Amino acid sequence: TEIPIREKNIVLIGFMGVGKTTIGRLVAKKLYRDFIDIDEEIEKTYNMPVTQIFKELGEKKFRQMEREIITKICSNTRLKIIALGGGAYLQEEVRKVCLSKCIVYFLDLSWDSWKERLPLIINSRPVLQNKTLDEIEALFFKRRAAYSLHNSKVSTNDLDPETAANYIVDSLI
């Protein structure tokens, strides 16, 4: 049975460091709803930081964990605001469950704006380790193909998190 649109979970997707968690928290607060950060759920479930999961169990295992948690949460909850990890949406099964059960917002940032944030996030993101800036740029643009499968896009270039969150809230009414 179809989920009423007003009860659907809101899922935020986009590249690492675009503000999915920060903006998601604000949207949840403004709507008086619960916020779920998928990376945080993985860390709680397996009692291990994401960086350690990558190091000790490998990326493949991490992708399986995130796929399972996203599928479970999207299938069994409503009215949540959910921030995905930047790589989760590359998996077809994740795209399918999100697009069928949730409203998917793509948080978009230009490469030039994103580049300025790189120093702030590089150490905490295993996917960015041992890559040249050119390689990171290639990944940034390659992933846009998957992110383009969304319900709604927010260009966050000139928006502070508060304004971006208001934009999402207003778009729901």
Ligand code: S3P
């Ligand atoms: C990843 C993004 C991270 C985290 C993990 C892998 C990725 O989440 O899930 O380090 O492949 O893009 P954020 O998008 O919150 O940085």
